[in-house]
Amino acid sequence: NLLGPGSATSDFDCVKSYARYALNIGQPEEIITALENHKIILYAGYARKYRIFKGTDVDIAAAIRDAEVPAKVDVVSYLNEYFDLYPLQAKEYFYEKGTSRFFVFKLTDAPWQDMQEMEGDGIINLIFSDTLTEAELQKVSADCKEAVLFCYYKNTKTIRELLTLILKIEVAKGTYFNDKVAAKEFEEQIFHYKQELNSYVKDSLFRNDPNLRWYYQGERVALDGHKALNRLLSRIAVEVYPDTPVFRNESVNKSRLSSQMSLARKVFLKMMVNNPGIADFGIEKFPPEKSIYRSLMSKPGIHIAEAGRYRFSAPMEPTFLGLWEYGLEFIEYSKSQRTKITVLIEQLKRRPWGMKQGFIDLWIPVFLYLNRDRFALFDEYGYIARIDAEILDLISKRPSNFEIKGFDISGARLELFNCYRALRDLDETDRADSGTFIELIRPYLAIYRNLNVYAKKTNRISKKAKSLREAIAKSTEPEKTFFEDIPEALGYTIDGLVKHPEQVDPYLEELDGCIVEIQGSYDELMNRVENFVLDEVVGEKLEYEVYRKKIQERYRNLKEHLLQPKQKRFYIQVKLELSDRNAWFEGFARVLMGHALNEMADQDEARFYELLKDAFHELDELNTLSWEDIDPDKEEVFSVEVSAFRTGTQKKTLRLMNNSLNSEMEEEIKRRLPGNDRNLRIALLVKLLQEELKNG
Numbered sequence: 001n002l003l004g005p006g007s008a009t010s011d012f013d014c015v016k017s018y019a020r021y022a023l024n025i026g027q028p029e030e031i032i033t034a035l036e037n038h039k040i041i042l043y044a045g046y047a048r049k050y051r052i053f054k055g056t057d058v059d060i061a062a063a064i065r066d067a068e069v070p071a072k073v074d075v076v077s078y079l080n081e082y083f084d085l086y087p088l089q090a091k092e093y094f095y096e097k098g099t100s101r102f103f104v105f106k107l108t109d110a111p112w113q114d115m116q117e118m119e120g121d122g123i124i125n126l127i128f129s130d131t132l133t134e135a136e137l138q139k140v141s142a143d144c145k146e147a148v149l150f151c152y153y154k155n156t157k158t159i160r161e162l163l164t165l166i167l168k169i170e171v172a173k174g175t176y177f178n179d180k181v182a183a184k185e186f187e188e189q190i191f192h193y194k195q196e197l198n199s200y201v202k203d204s205l206f207r208n209d210p211n212l213r214w215y216y217q218g219e220r221v222a223l224d225g226h227k228a229l230n231r232l233l234s235r236i237a238v239e240v241y242p243d244t245p246v247f248r249n250e251s252v253n254k255s256r257l258s259s260q261m262s263l264a265r266k267v268f269l270k271m272m273v274n275n276p277g278i279a280d281f282g283i284e285k286f287p288p289e290k291s292i293y294r295s296l297m298s299k300p301g302i303h304i305a306e307a308g309r310y311r312f313s314a315p316m317e318p319t320f321l322g323l324w325e326y327g328l329e330f331i332e333y334s335k336s337q338r339t340k341i342t343v344l345i346e347q348l349k350r351r352p353w354g355m356k357q358g359f360i361d362l363w364i365p366v367f368l369y370l371n372r373d374r375f376a377l378f379d380e381y382g383y384i385a386r387i388d389a390e391i392l393d394l395i396s397k398r399p400s401n402f403e404i405k406g407f408d409i410s411g412a413r414l415e416l417f418n419c420y421r422a423l424r425d426l427d428e429t430d431r432a433d434s435g436t437f438i439e440l441i442r443p444y445l446a447i448y449r450n451l452n453v454y455a456k457k458t459n460r461i462s463k464k465a466k467s468l469r470e471a472i473a474k475s476t477e478p479e480k481t482f483f484e485d486i487p488e489a490l491g492y493t494i495d496g497l498v499k500h501p502e503q504v505d506p507y508l509e510e511l512d513g514c515i516v517e518i519q520g521s522y523d524e525l526m527n528r529v530e531n532f533v534l535d536e537v538v539g540e541k542l543e544y545e546v547y548r549k550k551i552q553e554r555y556r557n558l559k560e561h562l563l564q565p566k567q568k569r570f571y572i573q574v575k576l577e578l579s580d581r582n583a584w585f586e587g588f589a590r591v592l593m594g595h596a597l598n599e600m601a602d603q604d605e606a607r608f609y610e611l612l613k614d615a616f617h618e619l620d621e622l623n624t625l626s627w628e629d630i631d632p633d634k635e636e637v638f639s640v641e642v643s644a645f646r647t648g649t650q651k652k653t654l655r656l657m658n659n660s661l662n663s664e665m666e667e668e669i670k671r672r673l674p675g676n677d678r679n680l681r682i683a684l685l686v687k688l689l690q691e692e693l694k695n696g
Contacts, residue, residue, distance in 0.1 A: 067171035092234035098248035122147030142218025264288035335406035
């Protein structure tokens with residue numbers, strides 16, 4: 001451009017003056033007009049300058065004028081597509097609080113009121129409307145309590161006309177895309193008008209533009225530049241998020257922790273749980289977790305030194321106190337019902353806190369751990385009795401899986417609680433926290449967890465013991481189980497126990513009795529098995545070590561090579577030198593039934609006795625007997641052999657205790673046999689004996 005830089009104006013008067021005074025042309029008007037008519041030069045009205053025109057058959061002005069576009073252009077849709085407005089940070093607020101507050105631009109054709117879709121920490125709502133009045137905008141702004149700054153473009157009509165022109169040029173460009181000269185001219189015009197559009201929409205935000213109206217909470221605000229806008233954003237952040245604590249740790253106080261800080265969080269939580277009485281939790285040197293400790297525990301006064309030891313405390317930093325108290329209110333609220341931890345998290349993300357997710361990922365597990373005596377913690381599997389570092393890490397990663405319920409032990413519950421404590425020789429208390437409560441209830445809740453399968457399922461206990469076992473098995477809330485379900489299982493109510501103190505001791509005695517009965521159900525099963533063996537095999541009451549050795553001695557002459565595989569396994573179990581009675585009997589069950597007695601159902605008990613009896617009898621049949629093996633005062637031994645032409649020879653050895661033979665039954669059989677035919681009597685008895693031997 002001979003007449004100046006590209007941005008300079010070179011209209012008709014400028015070129016005329018240049019030709020007259022610089023080129024010494026007397027009448028330049030005619031020459032300029034002739035050059036235009038012959039399309040040698042072209043006046044670009046949008047740029048207010050002449051330039052050399054390479055020539056085209058396209059009538060640029062007519063092509064733009066005739067291009068078809070919508071009658072009313074959607075300003076917001078086009079601007080959202082064209083402009084990429086980055087969020088603005090409230091810098092002054094960040095310096096004071098340590099928390100970044102980002103205000104996101106939102107372009108609309110009416111004041112934005114959908115607070116459920118809040119983005120960032122605040123909104124700068126740019127409004128483009130031909131019909132909106134300032135009074136309407138002022139009312140919406142006054143009713144809005146969120147961090148929303150409204151900006152109304154009063155020159156929306158001008159912006160719409162400019163957008164319409166740009167769209168027309170783009171249509172014309174698409175129509176004549178084959179004409180390179182025309183296409184370039186269209187591109188230059190589009191570029192110029194978009195620059196103008198940028199000045200109307202974006203640049204005007206950071207200058208004192210009379211076409212813009214700024215409103216915040218019903219008040220019109222005057223802004224004269226970028227600094228004024230940023231100061232206003234900081235003021236809005238302070239007013240909307242007044243309770244945000246001062247926390248200066250940029251690595252944590254952000255929307256998402258980095259992988260390095262996530263690992264540091266895990267290490268920090270572990271050190272907090274393992275080393276609460278040590279300075280810096282014992283974190284040596286300066287890894288990332290120490291910066292977490294300094295900013296979250298030391299600076300707010302949550303971990304303090306006292307008498308040479310460190311302990312936890314409520315925050316001493318004033319800006320943290322509100323956050324702490326709100327957490328305690330949440331625990332108090334959860335006394336009425338189990339409440340998800342995410343409820344607290346969602347509240348902390350909103351005003352007046354507006355906490356960042358990175359901070360929340362640390363604060364929630366720390367706060368809950370420091371106040372763990374005030375509530376019971378649950379996950380999808382039920383009650384969590386002990387909160388350790390792994391649980392805290394899971395709370396931080398997947399808080400939606402966890403719920404809490406604040407302890408509400410007062411009034412009648414507290415009275416009954418102290419009755420329990422008195423029974424366990426513990427002092428009376430006027431406040432029951434998680435520590436004292438869990439200390440007392442843990443043995444009761446652990447009962448079911450420590451039972452084997454048989455004890456969990458058997459019905460061979462009293463009705464009340466079964467009700468108690470079911471109440472403990474179905475326990476989901478320790479507090480409810482302890483004060484409601486367990487008393488109801490035994491036929492009591494908490495109100496009745498408090499109104500009638502004389503019932504407390506019988507209730508507690510009955511409770512302990514049922515617990516003993518449940519826990520002892522498996523031992524009672526083993527006692528019944530032992531009695532069966534003593535009656536059917538041994539024939540007298542002896543101690544375990546004595547009768548085990550006696551049974552083993554009984555089969556010392558057994559020929560193992562005659563045993564079938566199952567018989568051999570049973571015989572090996574008989575020979576085992578086990579000092580544990582239950583283990584000896586459990587071995588028999590595994591051989592005979594394929595599972596242990598502690599997994600047996602009630603209906604299998606009788607079947608086990610039959611299998612056990614038959615197994616011993618099979619060993620008796622294969623045993624080589626001598627009179628030294630038999631105690632005639634206590635047992636009878638029969639060796640039976642029956643031969644027949646058709647069935648061959650059948651043999652069986654019977655070894656019975658003397659008390660097994662019933663004389664009355666013997667006399668009854670004799671009476672039923674034919675009295676006058678001895679051979680017939682023998683034939684009948686042999687026939688019956690053959691049938692029994694045939695059936696095993």
